[in-house]
Structure formats: C-alpha cells, structure tokens
Amino acid sequence: MDIPRIFNITEGAHRIHNPFTPEKLATLGEALRLEPGTRVLDLGSGSGEMLCTWARDFGIIGTGIDMSQLFSEQAKIRAEELSVADRVEFIHGDAAGYVADEKVDVAACVGATWIGGGVAGTIELLAESLRTGGVILIGEPYWVQLPPTENVAKGCYAGSISDYLMLPELLASFGDLDYDVVEMVLANQEGWDRYEAAKWLTMRRWLEANPDDDFGKDVRAQLTSEPVRYATYTREYMGWGVFALMAR
Template sequence: MDLPRSFVIRESGHRIHNPLTSRKLADLGEALNPPPGTRLLDLCCGSGELLCTWARDHRITGTGVDISTVFLAKARARAIELGVAGQVTFTHGDASDHVADDPVDIASCVGATWIGGGVAGTVDLLRRSLRPGGMILIGEPFWRREPPDQATVEGCHATSEDDFRLLPELLEQFGELGCDVVEMVLADQDSWDRYVAAQWLNIRRWLEAHPDDELAEQMRAELTAAPVLHARYQREYLGWGVFALMNR
C-alpha cells in the first residue's frame, strides 16, 4: 500500500504537497492560534509539515496518517530536525477509514478529500474523530472562474466542471453540511507557481538520474507538457484553499 511512483517522483522535493506556501501555512497557524497541547489528527499528512511546524510554533501534539512510506520517512526526519519528535507521530495506513482512538481538537485533511469521496464524505469522516467544539480543516480546489470549455476542465486535472465549485458555492456547501466557516487561507497564482514549478525541477532531476527507467518516457512527456498547461489553464482557472470549519 503506497502512492504511485510517478506522484512520489513529481513531489520528491516538496515539504508541502499542495499549493500552500510555508508562509501561508504559518499564517493559518497564526490565525487559528491553537493553544499549547492542542491535539491534531492530520489525514493524508504527506511529509508532515503542518504537524511538525505547528508543533514547533504552537506546541501542539498530534498524529499524521498517510499511505506514502517515502513521505512518512520525510515527516519523521522533519520532526527530528525541528525537535518535535516527542510531540508528533506518523502512521502508515489508509486514511479513508481512519478514526482517532480519542477525540481530537483539530481534524484535518488538507488537499485529499478523495478519501471521503468528496467534501461531504470527508467532513463526515473528520467529524468522527472530533471532540465537541473542535475544528475541521479542509483543503480543497475551487474554480477561480467558470471554465469555458472541456479543454480547460481537463487542463485543470478535472473530468467535469462539476468536479469543483466556484468559491461562493463551496462556502455554501460547507454551510449545507452544518458547518460554520471560521477562517480560510487561499492559494494565489504565485502559490500555484511555487507548487507546480517545483514539480518540473523534481522531474527533470529524476530524468537525468534515471534515463532508462520504465517511467522515463511518461515523466518526460509530462515535463514537456506541464508548464504550458499550467500557464494556459490551471494558473488562470483553478483556485485552492484551506478552510477552517466548526460544527453548528
């Protein structure tokens, strides 16, 4: 049970596996200002940057769950680097059915709502680990503006315009799910650039080191197409944000 190799190659140099810069991740922590000892469950935690930096900056504790053995190894190394290995733990597993043994103060899934079959299912999953009065963090794409055609939809890694909502509609959906939106931090175009352009460099360095790998042709095709697709479609049409929710 692990992530596809292509994903690991593409994001091998990333600490944050979505278009959230380190500054924006810190901004979110500062806005929420969790008190010391706050317990956080992070599903699909990736390389653990949220848990590790908030453990350092806000003295929280918590657990991260992810399917990637490579990213979990990076998360554990990052915890040691930041001196928080005694505050956070990382578990290899399928986050789609993971529920905390004891209720947590914050339950998060930042950028992987596929584990619940979408926003509604992921909110329901996170609620199962949340104490009364706790907070949910959801990272989710949205349309910055309506895509004009199917080429734009597919250029944003979607199959249908219905895969994402416009930002006001996404906020309305949270309300329909019985949540108050109490904070949000949104990616901007520079955030997207930093996220995807780093993927291109990761791929190029991997290709130079592995020219005869069975994935080389696939990764070369991706590197050739990705910059133009990003500039033409994703950068203009696709937004992304982390939304803090509390049950009504």
C-alpha cells in the first residue's frame, strides 16, 4: 500500500505536505485553544508535522494514518526528534474508512478529502471518531479567482472549475451540512511557494542521484514544466485553508 511514486519523490523532503508553513500550523493550534491531553486524529497525516509539533507545543495526544510508507516512517522519526513518540502514534494504512477506537476531541483531514469522496463524505467519516462537542478540521483548496476556462482549471490540477468553490461558497457549504465554522486559518503566498517550489530542488537532487532509473523521464518532464505551470495557474487562482467545524 502506497501513494503514487511521483509524490514520494517530489515531496520526499517536505515536512508539511500542503501550503502551510510551520508558523501557520502553530497559529492553527493556538486558534483551536488546544490543551494538554487533547486527543487528535489526523487522517492523511503525511510526515506527521502537525501532530508532532502540537504534541510538543500544546501537549496533545495524537494518532495519524497515512498511505505513504515513506511519509509514515518520516513521521515516526520526527516524533523521536521532538521527544513526543510517547504522545503520538503513526499508522501506515488507508485512512479511507478509518474510525478511531476511542472518541477524539479533534478529528482532522488536512488536505486529503479524497479519502471520503469529497468534503461532505470526509466530514461524515471524521464525525464517526468525534466526541460530542468536538471539532472537525478540514483542509481544502478554494478558488481565489474563478478560472476563466476549464483549461485554466486543469492547469491548477483541478478536474474542472466545479471541483472547487470560492471562499464564501465553501464556507456556506459547511453550513449546508449543518456545521458551524468556528475558526479558519488560510495559507498565504509564502506557504504556497514553499510547498510548490521546494519540490523542484528535490526533483533535481533525485535525478542527480538516480541517473539510471526508468522513472527519471517522468521526473524530468515534471521538473521542466512545473515552475511555469505553478506561476501561471496555481499561484494565481488557488487558495487553501484549514476550517474548524462544530456540529449544530
């Protein structure tokens, strides 16, 4: 079980697999008013930076599930580095359908809502692990400006314009699901640049270290096209944020 190889390569040096910076992760933890002993479930936990830093800074207890073998291993290493391995657990597995044995205070899916077939299905899945009165966290892209054509949307790696909403419509959609939006922290341009541009050096280093790998042509093609694609499309049209929800 693993994610497509290209993602393990392009994001292999990332600690955060979304457009958040470490400062934004800290801001989110503060915004949620996390207290020691708060139980957090993170579906699609990546390399574990959110749970590990929150365990260090706020004293939370966390469980993360991720399909990437590499990222799961990196999460465990990070927990050891920050001396929080006794507070956080990382499971290499499929987060789709995962329900915690013990109800949690915060149930999160930060940037992987495909596990529930979209935002609504992911919220429904997370709610199964959540205690009454708990908080759901959803990390999701939105349009900063509406793409003028479907081709522009595809340049942002969206299937179509309808894949994402403008921010006001995204916030309204949570209300349509009978949830209050109680907090939000939005990525900024620096976060987007760090998330996307950091992939380019990683790809170049991988190509230098693996000159005979048959997959090299795919990595080379992506490295050649990504800077211009990102600057033309994603950087101009896409936003990203984490939204804290409570059931009404």
